[in-house]
Amino acid sequence: MTSRIHAIDVHAEGEPGRVLIGSHLHVKGATMAERLRHCRETLDPLRRLLLREPRGYPGLCGVLILPPADPVADFGLVVLEQGGFKPMSGSNLICAVTALVETQALPVSEPVTELVVDTAVGLVSVRAEVADGKVTRVTFDNVASFAVALDHVLELPEYGRVPVDIVFGGQFFVQARAADLGIELDAPAAKQITRAGAVLRAAAQQQFPVVHPNNPDIDQVSLTMIHGPSATPGVSGRNAVVLPNGEVDLADPATWTGSLDRSPCGTGTSGRMAALHARGELGVNVPFVHEGILGTTFTGTLRGTTQIGGYQAVLPSISGRGWITGFSQFVLDDSDPFPQGYVLGDLWGQARTAAADLIELEG
Numbered sequence: 001m002t003s004r005i006h007a008i009d010v011h012a013e014g015e016p017g018r019v020l021i022g023s024h025l026h027v028k029g030a031t032m033a034e035r036l037r038h039c040r041e042t043l044d045p046l047r048r049l050l051l052r053e054p055r056g057y058p059g060l061c062g063v064l065i066l067p068p069a070d071p072v073a074d075f076g077l078v079v080l081e082q083g084g085f086k087p088m089s090g091s092n093l094i095c096a097v098t099a100l101v102e103t104q105a106l107p108v109s110e111p112v113t114e115l116v117v118d119t120a121v122g123l124v125s126v127r128a129e130v131a132d133g134k135v136t137r138v139t140f141d142n143v144a145s146f147a148v149a150l151d152h153v154l155e156l157p158e159y160g161r162v163p164v165d166i167v168f169g170g171q172f173f174v175q176a177r178a179a180d181l182g183i184e185l186d187a188p189a190a191k192q193i194t195r196a197g198a199v200l201r202a203a204a205q206q207q208f209p210v211v212h213p214n215n216p217d218i219d220q221v222s223l224t225m226i227h228g229p230s231a232t233p234g235v236s237g238r239n240a241v242v243l244p245n246g247e248v249d250l251a252d253p254a255t256w257t258g259s260l261d262r263s264p265c266g267t268g269t270s271g272r273m274a275a276l277h278a279r280g281e282l283g284v285n286v287p288f289v290h291e292g293i294l295g296t297t298f299t300g301t302l303r304g305t306t307q308i309g310g311y312q313a314v315l316p317s318i319s320g321r322g323w324i325t326g327f328s329q330f331v332l333d334d335s336d337p338f339p340q341g342y343v344l345g346d347l348w349g350q351a352r353t354a355a356a357d358l359i360e361l362e363g
């Protein structure tokens, strides 16, 4: 027997997102938080199948489209990253909206289609600008974002003591200045950036426990942002976000590998804006143009402030563009010896994970 999975591949300002439609029958839960937990508990094989080789690649993310749990919303989403299922992602939300609007899976109106998206960390209002059926820009009102710590000093192997911000922008991030790590935020330094990002994330996970006040399942620093100034006129700052290449074993530095977000990262930009606001360096309604490693930009603005748990929080909106790159029907044949795909150290840098896959297959 074979299983078939339909997907629309999209990129948002360079970052690929595989939009999975029609897989929702497998996901149970009365709220999006319960559905995220259900995905983590039962759907990891699907995530691995679609993101790993031979169907995926290290830089790939995905997004599962679900019916909304809250009836005011148009659809729900759960994000698939190489590091696991996540509650929210800016690039993946832009990919999802671009795919659903351009295929008219939802009622579309021009010049603007307004939608509400349900996530495990809250509702997100979306405005998609549409011209002749093409989505030309997506702006979303992200969930409340906040700084947990500013200039907290982490002890890092290889880099010494480095001040970081721990922030939430839809996921928890550790964010550090490129100058403090002695690296340039340019494409030729990609390997150095991913190494520094992976070390920072491992150190933050070991030294700085986090938990979201409204969702105790969001309890991990998932991503690293390294940031610095931009030389581009009109751009407020530059950044590179590092995603883990798979499940990380904190006790085994061989698994501390990563890939760069190809976009300027919506959740990371929201967290960065929260830190800048907390320092008094970014006001409400001031555009913040954030450039990623490919030179593409997301534009953020703070639409106000709020309180979340004990944290002073900001309400960021993020705007960017997405492009459909393909329509796929993935197949899993019952006799395929790699039902969860595989990783190999040549591309993924994770010798240990690859070995674990091979043992799984033999068992």
Ligand SMILES: O=C(O)[C@H]1NCC[C@@H]1O
Binding pocket: 015, 061, 088, 089, 090, 091, 092, 243, 261, 263, 264, 265, 266, 267, 268
């Ligand atoms: O835009 C974002 O928020 C993200 N891009 C890939 C990793 C993050 O989820």
